[in-house]
Amino acid sequence: MTDVLIVGAGPVGLTMAAELARYGVAVRLIDRSPHPTETSKALVVWSRTLELMDRMGCTEAFLAAGLQARGASIRSGGTVLGSPRFEDIASPYNFALMIPQRDTERLLAAQLHALGVEVEREVELASFAGSDGHVEARLRHPDGLEEVILTPWLIGCDGAHSTVRHGLGVAFRGSAQGDDWLLADVRLEGPGTPPPDEIATYLHRDGPFVVFPIPGGRARVVATRGPTDLAHPRPDPTLDDVQALVGQRASGFRVSDPVWLTNFRINERKVDAYRHGRVFLAGDAAHIHSPAGGQGMNTGMQDAINLAWKLALVVRGEAAAVLLDSYSPERSAVGDMVLRNAERLTDMATLSHPAAQTARNLALRFLLGLHAVRDRMATQMSEIEIAYAGSPLSIGPGAGARWDPEHDAGSPPGAGGAPRFLLYAADAERGSALAARFPTLLDPTPRTPPDASALFVVRPDGYVGLSAIGSAWDEADRYLQSIAKADG
The missing domain is CATH 3.40.30 (Glutaredoxin)
Incomplete structure (x- = not known):
């Protein structure tokens, strides 16, 4: 008997399955890919996600595998405009944990395995249809055989091109940003290399250049490459392309030993509702946005944690199904906030008019000189201030806030x-x-x-x-x- 069918075994689906299994719910987790993510992809696990992982029992494994970034810097030319630090974040985890997504998935899969659940790979959701009492799902196996199952609940954690979302026929409203972006996982060396425990952003007239530290002595480089030409897509960047951008926008350090070079575009989209009867959406299936601030994977994993305890209580017969009505308003409001913040950060970093760039840099240098502003920026990135004040589950003064x-x-x-x-x-x-x-x-x-x-x-x-x-x-x-x- 399957209480819940979860589609998509990325960080969000793995978190969802592990939480439900921990609560004694019978889950199946399917993914059409033959293997887990092999690249670094999402890199940052923030303070609030680590706090919530304490309940899952896997925080220590993540800390052992990750690198603790203690702060960030924002630079323009040879000038440091500001250096927000993370030490004052009011959390036991007052840092950004830098860990490649392949390791995040590996550790979550190990947690799930310990709970007796395995990912069913090369199994695809072909179609589904809901009724008042269950969802009928048709699964396609790698040998071409099809299986029809009945499950009380279906959860789509299957990413930006979600089969579940398409099956529901719901709109994914938003737009694509106009620039191509470069991504490179490389080694850095030489004078001017940013500290290995710092996220460094270089603002430049041609666009931003950002360096994220990665465990093992590597770094993620992200930079704009200019407007997208859909008729003539850019080829994947070369190491020489990355080095040229370092010389133009950063401080002249050397890059070497690439393991991943690619282009990407920023999309900012979101569904209006995360629940449709017995079907739920979570993570990139419900919301995608700029990687600015590193909030995407964290927001999705917190979607999963929010839904899992509610669904577990309902499946176990310990709470009324009305409890599930709180999932969409709570997490949709968070999704709106994350979209707004990421869009503002991206717009600020990609200003193109010279006068606007000058005004931005002057404002940043002044504001980031204020301790309160630096603390506010770090706290917002950590996600410890996420709250559910408008939720039907929040009653009384201060209700909906994180419990310290x-x-x-x-x-x-x-x-x-x-x-x-x-x-x-x-x-x-x-x-x-x-x-x-x-x-x-x-x-x-x-x-x-x-x-x-x-x-x-x-x-x-x-x-x-x-x-x-x-x-x-x-x-x-x-x-x-x-x-x-x-x-x-």
Whole structure:
């Protein structure tokens, strides 16, 4: 019996499958590719994603495989306009973890294997049709044989060209940016090489040039190459092309030993809704955007974590299906925000008018000289400020905000087993009584709140669901009842 069929075994699909399997949900994860990603692709795992990985139990493996970038620099010519640092990010993981996507997939697949689930490769979703009680999916195997399965839930984690999204017939609204971009994974050496724990952006009149450190002494170089000519596509870049851009836009260091040279275009697109009945979209199947800020993979993995605990509670019969109605509004709002921020960063970096470039550089030099601005930039990139204030699951002042991991003294809530809400209340006796009323939703052990006069119900994904002042036991009861009550 398959409770959930997941299409696409990239980082988002692997995260989704691992979380659902951890909660005891029977999953199948299929992917039409014969092998995992072999290139570096998405490179950055940010602070909030690492915090959420604590619940999955795989953070340590990622830290061992990755490189911790401690800051960034923004330069123009020989001038450093500013150097945002990550050390002051209010997270146990106050850095950007640089790790190639092939390693991210390898580690997530190992986590999934430990839970008894394997990726079914060269298995393609040929078609699907939904009804009130299930989804009928037709799968095509590598030998050409077709299999028809019934599954209560289908999740499309199958990327920008998603078969699931196309099958739903939903619009993927947005546009393509007008420039070609170069990507090169190379070694850097010589004078002017940026520090190996820094993301370095060079602003130039012809366009930006960005260097991302990669474990193993390599670096990712990304730069604009000029307007796209769809009638005459550019050939893949050569090492000489990359070296020429270094000489023009950066500080003259040498590049060598390329392992990946390619061109790409930036697309910025998003669906209006992430849920359509018994079918869900997550990651690039729902939203794609500029790589500026390195938010794409993180946003998709957080889509998966958001949906997984809700779907697990519903599949296990421990919450009403109405709980799933919160997934699309919560994550769609985050997707809108990430799109806006990435678009602004890209537009700022690709200004072409000389006067606008001069004004931008002067403004950046002033603003990045302010500690508060540097901290704000680092915090935004880390994603620790993502919140669900407008969610139907957020009740009370400050509800929807991330629950500070420091309140748990190193013991992350919901670290294993079934997904459970956590109660933070000073009256442990009444808290235990409330937990006894909702044993399938609420952890049996109340926690001490950071403020003795407050009561909090924290979601399994570490966000505040209910926030109340004083003796708010009736509010807490109604809140949990709204999630647990029978449909209809």
